[in-house]
Amino acid sequence: MNNNQPIGVFDSGIGGTSIWKAIHQLLPNEQTIYLADSKNAPYGQKTKAEIIALSMKNTDYLLSLGCKLIVVACNTATTNAIKELREKYEVPFIGIEPAIKPAALHSKTQTIGILATQGTLNSELFNKTVEMYQETKIIEQIGHGLVQLIESGKINSPDMTQLLNDYLQPMIEANIDYLVLGCSHYPYLIPQIKNILPPHIQIIDSGEAVAKQTQHVLKEKVGLSNLEHSQTIFYTNTNPKVLDDILANRYQIVQKEF
Ligand code: DGL
Numbered sequence: 007m008n009n010n011q012p013i014g015v016f017d018s019g020i021g022g023t024s025i026w027k028a029i030h031q032l033l034p035n036e037q038t039i040y041l042a043d044s045k046n047a048p049y050g051q052k053t054k055a056e057i058i059a060l061s062m063k064n065t066d067y068l069l070s071l072g073c074k075l076i077v078v079a080c081n082t083a084t085t086n087a088i089k090e091l092r093e094k095y096e097v098p099f100i101g102i103e104p105a106i107k108p109a110a111l112h113s114k115t116q117t118i119g120i121l122a123t124q125g126t127l128n129s130e131l132f133n134k135t136v137e138m139y140q141e142t143k144i145i146e147q148i149g150h151g152l153v154q155l156i157e158s159g160k161i162n163s164p165d166m167t168q169l170l171n172d173y174l175q176p177m178i179e180a181n182i183d184y185l186v187l188g189c190s191h192y193p194y195l196i197p198q199i200k201n202i203l204p205p206h207i208q209i210i211d212s213g214e215a216v217a218k219q220t221q222h223v224l225k226e227k228v229g230l231s232n233l234e235h236s237q238t239i240f241y242t243n244t245n246p247k248v249l250d251d252i253l254a255n256r257y258q259i260v261q262k263e264f
Contacts, residue, residue, distance in 0.1 A: 007074050009229035012037035013220065014068030015077040018060075019047035019157050020249045021191025022079025023240075025102060028213035029077065029220055030238065036224075036231045039071055041264065042242040042249055048153040049082040050123025050189070057125060061087040065095060067241075067264040075228050077220060078102065081122060081188050081212075085129035098227055100220050104132065104188030105210045110139040112208075113184050117143040119177035122188025124148045132188075145180055147173045149189060156191045159248040166198060174202050187211040194252065 013033075015026050019042050026040050041064050043049075049057050061083045068076055077100045078084045078091070084101030091099050104126065109118040126132055127146050136144055155166050177185065185207055187193060193211045203209070224230050239258055242249050246259040253259075 007228070009074070010037065010231045010233050011072050011074040012039045013075050013077060013224075014039050014041070014065075014071070014073030015079050016041040016043065016061075016064040016068060016083075017080040017190055018049040018082065019044040019153070019191070020252050021153065021156065021189065021194070023249070023252055024193040024211070025077065025079035025190050025213050025216050026238075028217040032217040032221055033224070033230075035233050035236050037233065037236045038238045039068060039073060040238065040240045041068060042240065042244075043264075044157055044249070045243040047157050048123065049080060050125045050148075050153060052125065054086045054125075054129075057083055057086040058090050061091055062094065063264070065091060065097075069095070069097065073097065075100065075220070075224060077216065079190050079216070081190060082125040085126045085131040088131075098223050100216060100223060102190060102212050102216050103135065104186050105212045105215065106135050106139060106144070106186060109184035109186050109208075109210055110142040110144075113142060113182075115181045115183045116141060117145065117180055117182045118184040118186060119145045119147065119174075119180075119182040120186040120188050121147050121149050121173060121192060122186075123153070124150075126188050143180070145177050145182060147177065149173060149192065152195065153189065153191050156194060157248065159251060161194055162198070166195070170195065170198055170202055174199065178204065178207070183207055185209050
């Protein structure tokens with residue numbers, strides 16, 4: 007393994023690019039390879055066994071491209087499969103989980119909202135975290151349909167506005183002061199969410215925390231790149247149009263079966 011090998015990042019689709027952006031910003035010298043498994047999105051309604059199998063398939067592909075560390079840029083895959091991934095492979099994994107802790111610690115109303123996939127909210131890992139914050143009322147909402155709309159390029163659509171209204175109004179009525187975005191696709195909805203939430207409600211996602219953790223593990227265990235110019239390649243197994251749009255047409259995208 008040499009320090010200039012790439013970091014591999016995968017998600018069920020285009021959402022994990024929100025995490026990739028935070029990593030690329032903090033670690034601009036690192037080479038990165040991003041896998042958008044959009045053909046199999048959404049992961050959120052799949053069984054744990056299916057999510058594990060897809061996560062292993064993505065990992066195998068990233069390892070075949072020589073990745074030195076893998077970022078699971080998907081809450082659903084992390085909460086359902088990271089234990090199995092760490093057991094099977096020697097490469098270090100960084101996962102992403104809903105940021106319950108900072109929200110629960112800072113909430114003044116002791117009521118927080120979380121929007122995430124069914125797979126994340128039903129997972130053992132997520133429920134263990136929730137048990138640690140029994141003083142806080144946690145309002146859980148499955149974001150049915152949101153990932154499908156994002157994957158089909160309909161971020162700014164009346165359907166999206168309708169779904170977000172349906173999911174967020176009950177949280178506003180319950181007096182939340184923090185909303186945790188527990189899916190890496192949802193940061194792309196922040197402008198729309200801000201139009202619905204009163205301004206005192208803070209929105210939290212985990213992108214920066216994942217980037218910092220990636221930096222820490224690279225320093226401690228793997229080694230940082232010393233390249234002056236890094237390269238990123240995005241792979242998708244569907245039509246690249248929506249991915250290209252979300253990346254503002256700035257990066258190389260390769261359409262491939264994996
Ligand atoms: N982006 C993913 C997450 O963070 C999964 C969305 C999905 O495929 O359902 O949970």
